[in-house]
Amino acid sequence: xxxxxxxxxxxxxxxxxxxxxxxxxxxxxxxxxxxxxxxxxxxxxxxxxxxxxxxxxxxxxxxxxxxxxxxxxxxxxxxxxxxxxxxxxxxxxxxxxxxxxxxxxxxxxxxxxxxxxxxxxxxxxxxxxxxxxxxxxxxxxxxxxxxxxxxxxxxxxxxxxxxxxxxxxxxxxxxxxxxxxxxxxxxxxxxxxxxxxxxxxxxxxxxxxxxxxxxxxxxxxxxxxxxxxxxxxxxxxxxxxxxxxxxxxxxxxxxxxxxxxxxxxxxxxxxxxxxxxxxxxxxxxxxxxxxxxxxxx
Amino acid sequence: xxxxxxxxxxxxxxxxxxxxxxxxxxxxxxxxxxxxxxxxxxxxxxxxxxxxxxxxxxxxxxxxxxxxxxxxxxxxxxxxxxxxxxxxxxxxxxxxxxxxxxxxxxxxxxxxxxxxxxxxxxxxxxxxxxxxxxxxxxxxxxxxxxxxxxxxxxxxxxxxxxxxxxxxxxxxxxxxxxxxxxxxxxxxxxxxxxxxxxxxxxxxxxxxxxxxxxxxxxxxxxxxxxxxxxxxxxxxxxxxxxxxxxxxxxxxxxxxxxxxxxxxxxxxxxxxxxxxxxxxxxxxxxxxxxxxxxxxxxxxxxxxxxxxxxxxxxxxxxxxxxxxxxxxxxxxxxxxxxxxxxxxxxxxxxxxxxxxxxxxxxxxxxxxxxx
Amino acid sequence: xxxxxxxxxxxxxxxxxxxxxxxxxxxxxxxxxxxxxxxxxxxxxxxxxxxxxxxxxxxxxxxxxxxxxxxxxxxxxxxxxxxxxxxxxxxxxxxxxxxxxxxxxxxxxxxxxxxxxxxxxxxxxxxxxxxxxxxxxxxxxxxxxxxxxxxxxxxxxxxxxxxxxxxxxxxxxxxxxxxxxxxxxxxxxxxxxxxxxxxxxxxxxxxxxxxxxxxxxxxxxxxxxxxxxxxxxxxxxxxxxxxxxxxxxxxxxxxxxxxxxxxxxxxxxxxxxxxxxxx
Numbered sequence: 001x002x003x004x005x006x007x008x009x010x011x012x013x014x015x016x017x018x019x020x021x022x023x024x025x026x027x028x029x030x031x032x033x034x035x036x037x038x039x040x041x042x043x044x045x046x047x048x049x050x051x052x053x054x055x056x057x058x059x060x061x062x063x064x065x066x067x068x069x070x071x072x073x074x075x076x077x078x079x080x081x082x083x084x085x086x087x088x089x090x091x092x093x094x095x096x097x098x099x100x101x102x103x104x105x106x107x108x109x110x111x112x113x114x115x116x117x118x119x120x121x122x123x124x125x126x127x128x129x130x131x132x133x134x135x136x137x138x139x140x141x142x143x144x145x146x147x148x149x150x151x152x153x154x155x156x157x158x159x160x161x162x163x164x165x166x167x168x169x170x171x172x173x174x175x176x177x178x179x180x181x182x183x184x185x186x187x188x189x190x191x192x193x194x195x196x197x198x199x200x201x202x203x204x205x206x207x208x209x210x211x212x213x214x215x216x217x218x219x220x221x222x223x224x225x226x227x228x229x230x231x232x233x234x235x236x237x238x239x240x241x242x243x244x245x246x247x248x249x250x251x252x253x254x255x256x257x258x259x260x261x262x263x264x265x266x267x268x269x270x271x272x273x274x275x276x277x278x279x280x281x282x283x284x285x286x287x288x289x290x291x292x293x294x295x296x297x
Numbered sequence: 298x299x300x301x302x303x304x305x306x307x308x309x310x311x312x313x314x315x316x317x318x319x320x321x322x323x324x325x326x327x328x329x330x331x332x333x334x335x336x337x338x339x340x341x342x343x344x345x346x347x348x349x350x351x352x353x354x355x356x357x358x359x360x361x362x363x364x365x366x367x368x369x370x371x372x373x374x375x376x377x378x379x380x381x382x383x384x385x386x387x388x389x390x391x392x393x394x395x396x397x398x399x400x401x402x403x404x405x406x407x408x409x410x411x412x413x414x415x416x417x418x419x420x421x422x423x424x425x426x427x428x429x430x431x432x433x434x435x436x437x438x439x440x441x442x443x444x445x446x447x448x449x450x451x452x453x454x455x456x457x458x459x460x461x462x463x464x465x466x467x468x469x470x471x472x473x474x475x476x477x478x479x480x481x482x483x484x485x486x487x488x489x490x491x492x493x494x495x496x497x498x499x500x501x502x503x504x505x506x507x508x509x510x511x512x513x514x515x516x517x518x519x520x521x522x523x524x525x526x527x528x529x530x531x532x533x534x535x536x537x538x539x540x541x542x543x544x545x546x547x548x549x550x551x552x553x554x555x556x557x558x559x560x561x562x563x564x565x566x567x568x569x570x571x572x573x574x575x576x577x578x579x580x581x582x583x584x585x586x587x588x589x590x591x592x593x594x595x596x597x598x599x600x601x602x603x604x605x606x607x608x609x610x611x612x613x614x615x616x617x618x619x620x621x622x623x624x625x626x627x628x629x630x631x632x633x634x635x636x637x638x639x640x641x642x643x644x645x646x647x648x649x650x651x652x653x654x655x656x657x658x659x660x661x662x663x664x665x666x667x668x
Numbered sequence: 669x670x671x672x673x674x675x676x677x678x679x680x681x682x683x684x685x686x687x688x689x690x691x692x693x694x695x696x697x698x699x700x701x702x703x704x705x706x707x708x709x710x711x712x713x714x715x716x717x718x719x720x721x722x723x724x725x726x727x728x729x730x731x732x733x734x735x736x737x738x739x740x741x742x743x744x745x746x747x748x749x750x751x752x753x754x755x756x757x758x759x760x761x762x763x764x765x766x767x768x769x770x771x772x773x774x775x776x777x778x779x780x781x782x783x784x785x786x787x788x789x790x791x792x793x794x795x796x797x798x799x800x801x802x803x804x805x806x807x808x809x810x811x812x813x814x815x816x817x818x819x820x821x822x823x824x825x826x827x828x829x830x831x832x833x834x835x836x837x838x839x840x841x842x843x844x845x846x847x848x849x850x851x852x853x854x855x856x857x858x859x860x861x862x863x864x865x866x867x868x869x870x871x872x873x874x875x876x877x878x879x880x881x882x883x884x885x886x887x888x889x890x891x892x893x894x895x896x897x898x899x900x901x902x903x904x905x906x907x908x909x910x911x912x913x914x915x916x917x918x919x920x921x922x923x924x925x926x927x928x929x930x931x932x933x934x935x936x937x938x939x940x941x942x943x944x945x946x947x
Contacts, residue, residue, distance in 0.1 A: 009767070010767050013767035014768075014773055017821055020821060021818055023818070024792070024815055024818030025818055028794075029791055111926060112694075114930075115694070116925065117897070118901055119697075119897075122903075123697045123918055124693065126697075132708055132911065136712075148711070168693065177940075225786050231789075236901050253790045270794070274791040277786065277788055352844070373845065373846070377845070379842070381838045381842055383836060386839070387839060387842075387843070389860035390856075398843070
């Protein structure tokens with residue numbers, strides 16, 4: 001249905017957006033890729049840079065600290081997104097029931113999402129405070145602990161505390177997507193299953209969950225991509241510590257760039273992280289495509 | 298030659314990928330004509346209109362409008378206006394701005410614009426609605442606004458894309474009359490797409506019947522109705538449609554003797570004395586005999602033509618107010634006879650039926666082509 | 669299906685639990701912001717403030733106070749940055765979305781658009797930093813606006829595209845038939861019809877920009893350009909003895925997005941769900 005002028009317009013209309021994206025994302029991406037093959041350093045004085053081939057990559061891939069950071073990021077991502085999935089679906093199921101105050105609770109759920117990431121990090125840092133934190137006080141007064149603990153000062157618990165805080169902010173998205181999907185589950189199907197004698201638990205596993213699996217899958221992959229980039233919350237809550245126990249891949253690259261000023265080497269880490277992200281992004285499109293083609297079922 | 302015609306389409310082809318949706322379309326339309334494109338859904342009539350409008354690029358051929366080659370022109374530069382099936386009014390604008398939009402775009406001064414819009418609104422009897430929004434109008438009023446938007450620019454050619462299909466039955470008849478009235482008062486040249494053959498018959502000065510992207514017949518409503526070029530046109534045009542009975546034709550003494558089998562095993566014999574018997578190429582052959590329901594009546598109907606009378610069994614009787622339709626099984630098909638409303642008949646009865654062969658059509662059994 | 673008493677009790681217990689889990693941290697943040705400083709350092713904590721103290725809000729809204737100045741300039745920068753970027757992103761996204769929706773621009777290209785924001789920002793940060801540094805554009809609100817525009821653009825384009833898709837195309841065809849140019853049609857016909865979608869897109873974009881931290885951290889270094897997230901991180905990392913001040917800054921930074929989210933909940937949630945699921 002396109003005339004010739006309209007075909008020309010196609011590119012004309014796209015051009016401004018493409019120009020901005022090319023300048024702010026595409027060119028830096030190519031530049032980072034180039035940097036990763038050099039020994040460039042950030043410095044006030046112009047220093048000569050050399051092309052050093054794969055040297056940065058060989059170093060990065062054998063660097064145990066970077067590997068640890070990658071695994072930490074993966075751990076953070078899997079646990080955080082997994083919890084968001086479970087809690088998000090559970091809350092969505094709850095919000096799909098009939099009860100007094102349902103509208104209010106549905107509205108309340110959006111609040112954690114609206115809290116800026118940094119405020120979330122700061123708030124939880126205060127809650128986890130070793131001396132005056134609400135968590136310590138509450139657990140102490142309820143009798144769960146006998147002494148105050150340093151929740152984010154302890155390498156054993158710090159990561160889990162970060163995960164809890166991140167999960168609190170991000171479960172609403174999963175819950176809303178799951179709720180929207182739950183509302184499309186045909187009531188007749190559930191009634192039919194109930195008449196056949198299936199227990200509520202059985203009905204959930206064999207009808208409801210498969211029905212909402214498509215959209216749920218898509219939003220979880222999207223959250224995985226986001227979680228894998230985690231930086232802000234770590235920066236504010238723990239600064240990567242204690243003992244590097246919360247140092248994630250993005251934070252690692254950040255330090256390589258801006259603390260150690262090794263841009264060539266940092267770029268090679270960045271390219272590796274970007275590569276992993278790219279794989280996940282392709283996974284997202286695969287999931288989203290299957291979702292839009294296969295419908296809700 | 299194309300400059301006498303308001304619209305002339307030559308050898309137009311349209312392909313979507315491998316699919317040939319319009320095949321070798323040729324149409325020449327005179328100024329002031331009301332040309333109706335009609336056919337079953339999927340026949341390509343809407344695509345053809347879209348090609349004329351320029352919203353769809355054609356694959357090959359040419360389109361001239363008002364004597365100028367517009368084959369590759371933008372819709373806006375074709376000197377045409379279009380009334381869409383969904384009316385396509387701008388929901389955020391008042392009726393006045395909707396009608397005057399084309400003038401606004403062409404930077405016509407506001408005073409002139411207002412005056413023209415007022416004139417058109419007067420013609421369409423919507424002068425009192427000018428400050429309303431489309432959402433506040435009834436279906437018929439929206440239809441009038443859509444026509445107003447087309448009329449106000451006074452283009453060489455108007456295109457109507459199934460404009461009445463969203464209206465209820467009663468309003469459709471009113472608007473049909475309205476469109477006819479506007480055509481008669483303005484003398485506009487109109488190309489009009491519909492799938493409703495009654496609309497086609499009542500509105501058109503000429504009808505183009507399309508099927509599978511091929512023009513079947515172009516002609517006045519009378520030509521299409523009385524001398525359809527093939528069994529498809531005969532069947533598609535007219536309501537109820539033409540009865541197509543299988544039978545045998547024998548040439549005899551310059552006359553044609555027809556034998557039509559009935560379910561009981563007996564044979565209905567009729568004699569056609571008017572048709573030139575050379576229409577039948579052989580002494581004896583199988584043919585499709587086309588008779589309109591009004592050529593099969595009861596003996597009470599005061600037809601001047603005595604016709605030929607034969608007894609038939611009525612399968613079903615359907616009173617329809619002014620007429621009573623009777624279904625009779627003839628020539629391997631359910632034919633419909635149009636009896637007078639007073640005919641006191643019941644299903645299962647055997648009744649004398651008068652056959653009027655003055656407008657009979659003959660078609661080839663295999664190709665369906667008119668003989 | 670009727671519930672037994674036990675089921676009802678369980679259901680409402682879950683409701684209360686979820687409500688507490690959701691609202692608890694926020695309530696505590698608000699409580700901290702209005703508690704007396706001494707209440708906040710008691711062990712174990714005093715949960716209900718001994719007195720309600722709004723003085724921190726007064727301080728933060730006072731330009732003559734040190735923290736007030738820091739907060740207010742950060743607030744100004746955040747509003748300018750998020751607002752400017754939202755406006756610019758929409759300005760670019762609407763024509764692009766129209767091209768994807770009505771001019772058959774390739775979906776692969778749209779996916780490429782979206783892929784750019786899914787990449788970790790550390791992939792882009794260093795070359796951007798070097799470029800802005802050599803152009804003398806560091807620590808400028810305009811720089812952040814440009815970067816945020818690129819960050820908001822793909823999602824805004826995507827959201828607008830799916831909204832334009834469902835508008836009746838015949839109305840636009842009618843405008844073309846009447847001789848309107850594409851620009852005129854977009855402005856006079858498409859935009860008024862897509863107004864709700866534009867509002868939703870603008871709100872979501874504004875919230876994303878309001879939330880951004882990483883680029884702002886790297887590209888800004890003083891009051892003239894630092895945004896709220898960076899200022900809050902500074903407050904939190906600095907030697908503040910009164911935790912209530914940090915809480916107060918947090919509450920104030922949360923208020924605009926929270927108010928938007930509550931008031932336009934339906935809008936935002938449907939935008940979020942559509943934006944994250946439809947492929």
